[in-house]
Amino acid sequence: MKSQQPFTSAKSYVPPHSPFDPCPPIGRKYYSTPPNLYLGFQPSDLPQFSPADALRKGTLWKVFYDYYDNPYRKGAGKSRD
Amino acid sequence: MWTYEKKLQYPVKVSTCNPTLAKYLMEQYGGADGELAAALRYMNQRYTIPGKVIGLLNDIATEEFAHLEMIATMIYKLTKDATPQQLRDAGLAEHYVSHDSALFYNNAAGVPFTAAYIQAKGDPIADLYEDIAAEEKARATYQWIIDMSDDPDLNDSLRFLREREVVHSQRFREAVEILKDERDQKKVF
Amino acid sequence: MTKPLPKEYYKQLEEIQTADFVVMELMLYLDTHPTDQQAIGQYNQFSQYSKQLKRAFESQFGPLQQGSLNPSQTDWAWSESPWPWQV
Numbered sequence: 001m002k003s004q005q006p007f008t009s010a011k012s013y014v015p016p017h018s019p020f021d022p023c024p025p026i027g028r029k030y031y032s033t034p035p036n037l038y039l040g041f042q043p044s045d046l047p048q049f050s051p052a053d054a055l056r057k058g059t060l061w062k063v064f065y066d067y068y069d070n071p072y073r074k075g076a077g078k079s080r081d
Numbered sequence: 082m083w084t085y086e087k088k089l090q091y092p093v094k095v096s097t098c099n100p101t102l103a104k105y106l107m108e109q110y111g112g113a114d115g116e117l118a119a120a121l122r123y124m125n126q127r128y129t130i131p132g133k134v135i136g137l138l139n140d141i142a143t144e145e146f147a148h149l150e151m152i153a154t155m156i157y158k159l160t161k162d163a164t165p166q167q168l169r170d171a172g173l174a175e176h177y178v179s180h181d182s183a184l185f186y187n188n189a190a191g192v193p194f195t196a197a198y199i200q201a202k203g204d205p206i207a208d209l210y211e212d213i214a215a216e217e218k219a220r221a222t223y224q225w226i227i228d229m230s231d232d233p234d235l236n237d238s239l240r241f242l243r244e245r246e247v248v249h250s251q252r253f254r255e256a257v258e259i260l261k262d263e264r265d266q267k268k269v270f
Numbered sequence: 271m272t273k274p275l276p277k278e279y280y281k282q283l284e285e286i287q288t289a290d291f292v293v294m295e296l297m298l299y300l301d302t303h304p305t306d307q308q309a310i311g312q313y314n315q316f317s318q319y320s321k322q323l324k325r326a327f328e329s330q331f332g333p334l335q336q337g338s339l340n341p342s343q344t345d346w347a348w349s350e351s352p353w354p355w356q357v
Contacts, residue, residue: 032224036251041258042299044306051316055091055288058244060295066247068240070228084336088283089354090291137301144294154355248298255302 007038009066030071035064083143090147091241093154094234100171102235103159104189105226109152109242111186111194114218116152118198120145122215126201126208134209134256141249148242155235156184209257216250275357282327283357286334289320 011033017025047062054060095102109115123142127135160168160182168177175191186194200211223243227236296313303309328334332341332351340347 032220034220034247034250036247036254039251041255042251042303044303044308051288051292054295055284055291056241058091058241059248060292060299064244064247064251066244068224068227068243072228086335087351087354088286088334090294091287092280092284093355134301137298140294140297140301144298150354157355248295252298252302259302 005035005063007033007035009034010071012071026072032066032068034066039063083146089151089154090144091151091238093151093158093238095155095158095232096234097232098159098162098167099232100160100163100167100173102226102230102232103156104172104176105229106152106156106159106189107187107191108189108222108226109219110149110156110184110188112188112222113198114215114222115188115194116145116149116219117186117194119215119219120149121196122199122201123212125199126212129201129203130205130208131260133259134205137252137256138212141252144245144249148245151238151242153184155238205260206257209253209260213250213253213257216246216253220246220250275352279331279357282323282330286320286323286327289316289323292316293320 009032010030012028012030014027015025015029042061042063048054048060049057049062049065057065059065111117120142123138123145127138127142130138160173163171163173163182165174165177168174168182176185176187179185188194200208202208202211220243223239223246227239227243230236230239293313293316296309296316300306300309300313324334328338329341332347333339336348338348
C-alpha cells in the first residue's frame with residue numbers, strides 16, 4: 001500500500017490471555033481492512049498501473065492495490081516492489 | 082452461452098512439490114467461500130436483480146470461473162506426480178482412496194460441495210450484501226492459505242486472486258449505491 | 271516427456287493475459303460507470319489490441335479460442351496444442 005493513502009490496510013488487536021490458557025500468547029492478532037472499505041463509489045480518472053503491472057498486481061487502479069503477506073512471520077508485511 | 086479460451090487469466094507457477102498445499106487449495110475449489118460457490122452464486126442471482134447490475138453479476142461470475150480454472154491448475158500441478166505415499170503424508174489418503182489424483186469439488190476437510198453454500202434471497206440488497214460478504218470471506222481464505230504456504234510462486238498467484246476479491250467487493254459495493262440511488266425515483270409510498 | 275514449449279509461447283501468452291486483464295478490469299468498472307467515455311475509449315483500444323495479439327499467437331501456436339480458424343485442411347489443431355493446466 002502506498003503511504004500517502006489516508007488509511008491503513010491492516011489493523012491489529014491484542015486478544016486477552018488468561019494464566020490458564022495453555023499456549024503462550026500470540027501477541028497481536030491482525031486483520032485486513034482493504035482499500036475497498038474506504039473508497040466509496042470509485043471516482044473517474046484515478047491513477048492506473050501500466051498494463052503489465054496491473055496484471056502482476058491484480059488491479060488496474062493503484063488505489064486498490066493491497067499487498068498481503070503472513071503477518072505472523074518475521075519480516076513479513078513488506079511489499080517486494 | 083460461453084466460449085472457451087485456451088489460457089489462464091493469470092500465469093500459474095508452482096515451485097515446490099508440496100501436495101499438502103493442494104489440500105489447502107481445495108477450500109477455494111469446492112469450499113463454501115470458494116470460486117465454484119462464487120461463480121454459481123452470481124450467475125444464478127443475475128436473473129432476479131434490477132437490470133442496472135445484471136452485467137456486473139454476469140461478468141464477475143464469468144471471471145470466477147477463470148479463477149476456478151486457476152485453482153484447479155494449482156491442485157493438478159501439486160498432485161499429478163505425487164505417489165500414494167506422498168499423498169498420504171499430505172493428509173490426502175482419504176481423497177486418494179476415493180478419487181486417485183482426480184480433482185473433486187470438496188473443501189480442505191474433504192466435505193463435498195453443496196448448493197446450500199449458495200444464497201439467493203431474491204431481494205437485491207440482501208443478495209448484494211451477501212455477495213460483498215462472499216468476496217470478503219474469499220479474500221480472508223486466500224490470506225489464511227498464504228499464511229500456510231511457503232511457495233513463493235504459488236503465493237504470487239494467490240495474491241493476484243486475493244486482490245481480485247478486493248476489486249469485486251468494491252464493484253458490489255458500487256452496485257448497492259446504484260440500487261439505492263434516489264435520482265429518477267418516483268415516490269412509491 | 272512432452273517437448274517443452276518455446277519461450278516465445280509464454281511471452282506472447284502473457285502479453286495476451288495482460289491485454290485481456292485490462293479489458294476485464296475496464297469491463298467491471300464500466301458495469302458500474304456506464305457513462306465514463308474515457309474508460310470506454312480505453313476499453314475499445316485494449317479490446318482491439320487483444321484481438322491483434324491473439325491473431326499473431328494463433329498463427330504460431332494454434333487456435334486459442336473456440337471458433338478460431340483451423341489452420342490445417344487435414345489436422346484438427348484445437349486438440350493438439352496444450353491445455354492451460356499443462357503448460
